[in-house]
Amino acid sequence: MSKFDVLAFDADDTLWHCESLFQDTQARLIEILDQYADHESVTARLHDTEESNIRLFGFGIKGFTLSMIETAIEISDRKISAEDIHEITMMGKAMLDSPLELFEGVDEVLEELASRYSLFLITKGDNMDQYNKIEKSDLAHHFNEIDVVLKKDVPTYHDLFAEHKTDPHRTLMTGNSIPSDVLPILELGGWGVHVPYYVVASFEKHGNDPKHSRFRRIDRLSRLPELIRQLEDG
């Protein structure tokens, strides 16, 4: 008998590039604010501003854009020009409008796994932003369930699996974030697979790896079918 009923996937930086877009935009913000503060101060201030705004804006590009503007106004001591604010606003719009870049082999991996398992997509962030990306990705047809959530914590996953009548013990979740994609599912009794992305959002950083028998790491998503075969045989 199979070990798993459901394979759940994160989307941003798991199926497609995302954080690199934020980092590139942030690098341009640092250039714009160069005359007011050094690189480290801008990075730290932006992080603090974003963190304090998450409660109000949630995760996503719109909230990030507002946080960039707030940071620019504060770090320049309100001297930032309207021209620069305009550029920052346009940077946010360009992010929302940018083409989606899927990781290599994603479509094939999902196609193969969808023939044997029920696939869920569980992504965090702004509804409109996430559904736009899902549409651009052309991957929606592989998934039995698609959920955009505000937080990725244990209660959220618990409620979501309950809603979909899914046993978390028979679920394997794959994602690029240890705190958001791996730890909650381990705590709920399922399997967590980490696929690292080369940049990690400041909110998704983690210390030590989980010491857990149901934790695995693969270096790229195309290794997932092979890992699942090994787990089913083991």
Ligand SMILES: [Mg+2]
């Ligand atoms: Mg992610």
